[in-house]
Amino acid sequence: MSYPAGYRIERERPRRRQSGETARLKAIQAAIELFAVGGYGGTSIADVAAKTGLSQSGLLHHFPSKTALLSAVLEHRSKEDADFLFDGEQAPLGWEAFDAMVSLVARNSTRPDWVGLFVRLSAEATEPGHPAHQWLLDHYSSLRRWLGEALEDGKVHGDVAQDAPVEAIVNNTIAVLDGMQQQWLCAPGSFSMVAQFRTFIESIKTTWG
Amino acid sequence: MSYPAGYRIERERPRRRQSGETARLKAIQAAIELFAVGGYGGTSIADVAAKTGLSQSGLLHHFPSKTALLSAVLEHRSKEDADFLFDGEQAPLGWEAFDAMVSLVARNSTRPDWVGLFVRLSAEATEPGHPAHQWLLDHYSSLRRWLGEALEDGKVHGDVAQDAPVEAIVNNTIAVLDGMQQQWLCAPGSFSMVAQFRTFIESIKTTWG
DNA sequence: GTCTATACCTCGATAGAC
DNA sequence: GTCTATCGAGGTATAGAC
Numbered sequence: 001m002s003y004p005a006g007y008r009i010e011r012e013r014p015r016r017r018q019s020g021e022t023a024r025l026k027a028i029q030a031a032i033e034l035f036a037v038g039g040y041g042g043t044s045i046a047d048v049a050a051k052t053g054l055s056q057s058g059l060l061h062h063f064p065s066k067t068a069l070l071s072a073v074l075e076h077r078s079k080e081d082a083d084f085l086f087d088g089e090q091a092p093l094g095w096e097a098f099d100a101m102v103s104l105v106a107r108n109s110t111r112p113d114w115v116g117l118f119v120r121l122s123a124e125a126t127e128p129g130h131p132a133h134q135w136l137l138d139h140y141s142s143l144r145r146w147l148g149e150a151l152e153d154g155k156v157h158g159d160v161a162q163d164a165p166v167e168a169i170v171n172n173t174i175a176v177l178d179g180m181q182q183q184w185l186c187a188p189g190s191f192s193m194v195a196q197f198r199t200f201i202e203s204i205k206t207t208w209g
Numbered sequence: 210m211s212y213p214a215g216y217r218i219e220r221e222r223p224r225r226r227q228s229g230e231t232a233r234l235k236a237i238q239a240a241i242e243l244f245a246v247g248g249y250g251g252t253s254i255a256d257v258a259a260k261t262g263l264s265q266s267g268l269l270h271h272f273p274s275k276t277a278l279l280s281a282v283l284e285h286r287s288k289e290d291a292d293f294l295f296d297g298e299q300a301p302l303g304w305e306a307f308d309a310m311v312s313l314v315a316r317n318s319t320r321p322d323w324v325g326l327f328v329r330l331s332a333e334a335t336e337p338g339h340p341a342h343q344w345l346l347d348h349y350s351s352l353r354r355w356l357g358e359a360l361e362d363g364k365v366h367g368d369v370a371q372d373a374p375v376e377a378i379v380n381n382t383i384a385v386l387d388g389m390q391q392q393w394l395c396a397p398g399s400f401s402m403v404a405q406f407r408t409f410i411e412s413i414k415t416t417w418g
Numbered sequence: 419g420t421c422t423a424t425a426c427c428t429c430g431a432t433a434g435a436c
Numbered sequence: 437g438t439c440t441a442t443c444g445a446g447g448t449a450t451a452g453a454c
Contacts, residue, residue, distance in 0.1 A: 020419075037336060041251045044447060057450085058420045066448070116335070123332030126325070126394040127246055137395060168408035171392060171400065178391055179384030185335040186346060191380065199377035207412040229437075253429060265430085267438045275430065 024062050024072070027052045031073050036116030039124050040070055040132065067131045074135045077117065094159050095209070097150030098201050101173065105197045108181065112188055115181045122178065144170050164208035176200050233271050233281070236261045240282050245325030248333050249279055249341065276340045283344045286326065303368050304418070306359030307410050310382065314406045317390065321397055324390045331387065353379050373417035385409045 018026075030051035034043045045066050049059035063069040084107060085091070085100055092100050108115050122139075125132035147170040154160030176197065184193050227235075239260035243252045254275050258268035272278040293316060294300070294309055301309050317324050331348075334341035356379040363369030385406065393402050 018419080023419080039248075039250070039333065041248070042333075045449090046447080054419095055421055056448085057422080060449070061419065061421095064449090119332050119335065122391060123328050124248065124251075126328065126391065140392065140395065165408055167400065168405045171389065171405055172385055172409045175385045175388030175392060175405075176381055177384075177388065179386065179388030180380065182331060182335065182387055183349065183380060183384060186349065191376070196377045196380055196384075199374055200381045203412050203416040207415045227437080232437080254431090255429075263437095264439055266432085266440080269431070270437065270439095273431090 020062060023052070023054065027054070027059055027062060027069065028072050028076050031069055032077070032117055033113050035070075035073065035121060036113040037120075039120035040130075041124060045069065070131055073117075074121075074132060077114070078135075078139070091146055091150075093150045093153035094157060095150075095154060095205060097147055098173065098205075101147075101177065102194060102197055102201060105177065105180075106194045109184075109193050112185070116185055119178070119182050119185055140174065143174055147173060159209065161208040169204055169208065173200070173204070229271060232261070232263070236263070236268055236271060236278065237281050237285050240278055241286070241326055242322050244279075244282060244329060245322040246329075248329035249339075250333060254278065279340055282326075283330075283341060286323070287344075287348070300355055300359075302359045302362040303366060304359075304363060304414060306356055307382065307414075310356075310386065311403065311406055311410060314386065314389075315403045318393075318402050321394070325394055328387070328391050328394055349383065352383055356382060368418065370417040378413055378417065382409070382413070 027048060031043070031048045034047050034051060037043075038047075045059055046056045048069065049056045052059060059069075063072060081104075085104060091097070121132050122136055124130055125136040127133065148166055151160050151164060151166045151169060155162055155164065180193055180196060184191070236257060240252070240257045243256050243260060246252075247256075254268055255265045257278065258265045261268060268278075272281060290313075294313060300306070330341050331345055333339055334345040336342065357375055360369050360373060360375045360378060364371055364373065389402055389405060393400070
């Protein structure tokens with residue numbers, strides 16, 4: 001059975017009840033903002049529900065449990081980060097990868113909630129039993145792989161010194177990124193994350209370029 | 210009024226009830242280990258009491274509130290850190306300050322509980338309302354001051370390049386320290402914090418030495 | 419899809435006996 | 437110095453009406 005073009009079975013109609021998808025997105029956004037301040041453990045689903053404009057049970061209709069909500073938040077975050085960094089294109093290699101990280105820092109500077117979300121969750125999720133633990137491991141692992149490959153590629157092309165300690169450079173880059181955000185949260189606006197991160201990148205380029 | 214040497218008014222006597230000081234120290238140690246895993250918000254005073262070998266109320270006899278316990282923990286930590294780094298002597302200046310930081314990292318490598326304590330608490334305490342917020346600000350502020358002075362002194366003595374961006378170097382050093390510990394907690398023993406931190410220090414020495 | 423009501427737990431803190 | 441008992445608040449999750 002087929003229909004002529006333009007024919008729609010389900011036409012748009014005004015409705016009081018928002019669609020499940022709308023409610024989910026609103027809730028995820030609310031959860032991001034609240035987790036960013038209180039972390040996962042310090043935020044109640046009632047808080048998220050209130051910010052979403054739902055009762056607690058109303059929220060639990062869309063996310064059967066608090067951890068389900070967390071999973072949705074993490075998935076959302078990972079996706080947006082990947083979209084920003086790569087956006088369908090090939091991941092940059094060589095020092096360009098580190099320049100891409102600078103862009104990421106610039107983007108983060110405009111999104112305190114995302115910085116807070118990561119800083120809080122990653123500290124909590126260090127613990128093996130935490131519901132975001134695996135996510136955190138995956139996050140680090142993919143970041144390490146990408147930056148590691150970028151440096152190895154740079155060695156092949158002669159942009160990176162042959163004796164550059166890849167693992168240490170990669171880990172330190174990630175460490176600067178995370179530690180800087182931690183400091184920045186204490187006093188947002190007290191320094192430029194971009195400028196500071198650039199200083200770091202310049203230093204490693206100078207040393208192992 | 211004076212007593213002959215060797216004469217003691219209060220002689221040691223066996224007692225069932227431990228002294229207040231003993232109980233306090235036991236509780237602080239227990240709290241450190243528990244805060245290191247669950248953070249401040251994620252740890253109940255009942256947990257601390259159990260680990261100390263007291264009932265919840267028994268613990269609250271020594272620390273009138275949960276925040277009082279936290280304060281004692283923070284004070285304890287700050288003191289031990291200062292003792293380790295300076296130990297009554299003058300704080301080292303120039304690049305020696307950064308070498309001292311390497312020693313600190315080496316010490317931390319043997320104390321996962323301290324690393325955990327700092328990572329969790331500092332992430333929570335980023336929030337202005339957190340009971341450890343001021344402590345965190347003070348911690349960063351004193352660390353920044355010391356490392357900043359060290360670099361300025363190095364400039365005077367010609368060990369540090371005149372155009373070295375002091376603030377960025379200092380902040381990045383602290384960032385590496387913090388971020389590295391965060392990664393290390395995810396998989397303690399998966400890499401050497403000392404070696405990695407040395408790589409960072411070498412890089413900045415190379416660039417601005 | 420959203421709500422109220424509720425079950426059941428844990429938490430921080432206080433009161434008061436020993 | 438340590439305990440039991442208890443209060444009141446707030447947490448997750450479920451049942452069931454609309």
